[in-house]
Amino acid sequence: MSIKRVKRLLADFEGDAVIISESKNRYYYSGFTGTEATLLLTSDESYIFTDSRYHIQAKEQAEDFTLVDSAKNSVADFINEKKLAHVGFEEETTSVRAYNSLTKKLEKCTVEGINQLIKNQRKIKDEQEIEYIKKAAEIADSAFLYILDEIKPEKTEKELALMLEFYMRKNGADGLSFDTIFASGLRSAMPHGVASDKKIEKGDLVTIDFGCTYKGYCSDMTRTIAVGSISDERRKIYEIVLKAQLAAKDAIRQGALASEIDSIARGIISEAGYGKNFGHGLGHSLGLDIHEFPSLSPKSEETLASGMLITDEPGIYVEGLGGVRIEDLLLVTDDGCDNLTSSPKELIIL
Ligand SMILES: [Mn+2]
Numbered sequence: 343m344s345i346k347r348v349k350r351l352l353a354d355f356e357g358d359a360v361i362i363s364e365s366k367n368r369y370y371y372s373g374f375t376g377t378e379a380t381l382l383l384t385s386d387e388s389y390i391f392t393d394s395r396y397h398i399q400a401k402e403q404a405e406d407f408t409l410v411d412s413a414k415n416s417v418a419d420f421i422n423e424k425k426l427a428h429v430g431f432e433e434e435t436t437s438v439r440a441y442n443s444l445t446k447k448l449e450k451c452t453v454e455g456i457n458q459l460i461k462n463q464r465k466i467k468d469e470q471e472i473e474y475i476k477k478a479a480e481i482a483d484s485a486f487l488y489i490l491d492e493i494k495p496e497k498t499e500k501e502l503a504l505m506l507e508f509y510m511r512k513n514g515a516d517g518l519s520f521d522t523i524f525a526s527g528l529r530s531a532m533p534h535g536v537a538s539d540k541k542i543e544k545g546d547l548v549t550i551d552f553g554c555t556y557k558g559y560c561s562d563m564t565r566t567i568a569v570g571s572i573s574d575e576r577r578k579i580y581e582i583v584l585k586a587q588l589a590a591k592d593a594i595r596q597g598a599l600a601s602e603i604d605s606i607a608r609g610i611i612s613e614a615g616y617g618k619n620f621g622h623g624l625g626h627s628l629g630l631d632i633h634e635f636p637s638l639s640p641k642s643e644e645t646l647a648s649g650m651l652i653t654d655e656p657g658i659y660v661e662g663l664g665g666v667r668i669e670d671l672l673l674v675t676d677d678g679c680d681n682l683t684s685s686p687k688e689l690i691i692l
Pocket of ligand 1: 562563653655
């Protein structure tokens with residue numbers, strides 16, 4: 343899989359070789375998961391430069407790559423020896439010091455930033471990536487069903503978040519996609535209210551936004567549930583968010599404009615009088631990173647394409663009342679989308 347990705351990048355880049363050192367890109371193109379290595383991708387051969395701590399691992403994981411001992415060879419010397427004239431590098435993550443040291447050593451070679459090329463490539467997921475993301479989403483779905491039985495008054499948000507995280511790790515997750523958001527009662531009006539010491543109380547709306555990683559790939563989902571009976575206005579905002587979420591989902595397909603999908607959900611929320619209470623974009627893509635391109639927002643100029651993943655996550659947040667967000671992870675297809683999140687969305691009252 344990785345060599346196919348390397349070939350794609352080199353086909354898109356007008357130059358002799360590409361240097362990759364950011365950890366997620368490095369994993370994407372080579373399969374190597376260690377913390378220290380640089381890839382040099384050329385049209386006839388791909389090299390992985392790393393030190394003796396990682397030689398065995400690099401041979402196992404980056405099996406299509408030629409291993410070079412980084413203690414004895416520098417990437418710059420290698421480029422000079424091979425007389426490469428134009429090389430791509432990651433301008434967004436290369437430090438000024440690393441950039442200066444590289445360009446000082448290069449004799450007759452110019453460099454060019456290639457982050458946009460990489461982003462464009464990573465937008466469309468291949469089969470293996472989709473399989474890993476589906477697995478991460480399945481683990482999260484089953485964790486949600488598990489935690490529903492555990493949410494009870496007197497338990498704290500932090501305690502419940504930890505139980506959720508422990509369950510995901512125990513069921514195959516490598517780690518978390520991001521700090522678990524577990525926001526109950528008035529705290530649910532904070533879109534990114536990470537778990538606190540607050541205890542769950544009757545009448546609370548509880549927003550749980552979480553995800554796990556599987557083989558490096560993230561999942562992301564949000565559900566808002568109610569504890570005990572909830573007030574009419576809280577129920578009302580729930581129904582508006584759900585309606586907006588479903589309408590946007592129904593419009594997602596290959597060729598749809600990201601900004602139009604956003605405006606479908608935003609229109610429903612605004613018409614109901616809560617436009618000012620939905621301050622964030624409707625969704626984002628993900629993969630090795632939790633936020634990738636494209637995003638669904640009023641300003642996005644992207645068009646959706648088959649093989650993209652996108653979240654659909656409208657919300658309404660009212661200070662002094664609480665908030666609701668509902669998020670599914672969707673895979674864009676030719677004529678619609680596949681929902682990778684299977685947890686129920688009708689209001690659950692515990
Ligand atoms: Mn999200």
